[in-house]
Amino acid sequence: MTPEIAEKLALLPAWAAWLPSVNASLNALAGVLLAFGLYYQRTGRIRLHKRAMLAALGVSGVFLACYLVYHAALTGATGLRGRPFEGAGAWRWVYYAILGTHVPLAAVVPVAAFIAIWHAMKGRIEKHTAITRWLWPVWMYVSITGVVIYGMLYHWPVG
Secondary structure, three states, X not given: OOHHHHHHHOOOOHHHHOHHHHHHHHHHHHHHXXXXXXXXXXXXXXXXXXXXXXXXXXXXXXXXXXXXXXXXXHHHHHOOOOOOOOOXXXXXXXXXXXXXXXXXXXXXXXXXXXXXXXXXXOOOHHHHHHHHHHHHHHHHHHHHHHHHHHHHHHOOOOO
């Protein structure tokens, strides 16, 4: 990390510095809940499926709130719009390929999830299923890549 970036990151309030770890944990939890939701649906336990999927949506909502608070604090305290990726070479390409797919898909998930839930609540299971056939893997991808991005930014040596 360059000394200039380290200096700027040192200005981040302590309460905000731990939010990336919280966000990664929330992404991981959403992924686990999605897996349980699919399992319950496939085994005909629809009540448990509903609970798991609504819990995944709630956890993702908490993630979004924490993510926005973190980035507001980061920008306000440091002027940075995000933590810079420090990897080089092929790792840089890998990181930006993951990030470049993660961000737009993450923007689609909440809207599609609410539409899918709305159809389910209205008893339109065929429409719900049509949406969730592509939504579930996209949401799972976003959850997993969120954790991977966190790891690449904060923990994994990628030089």
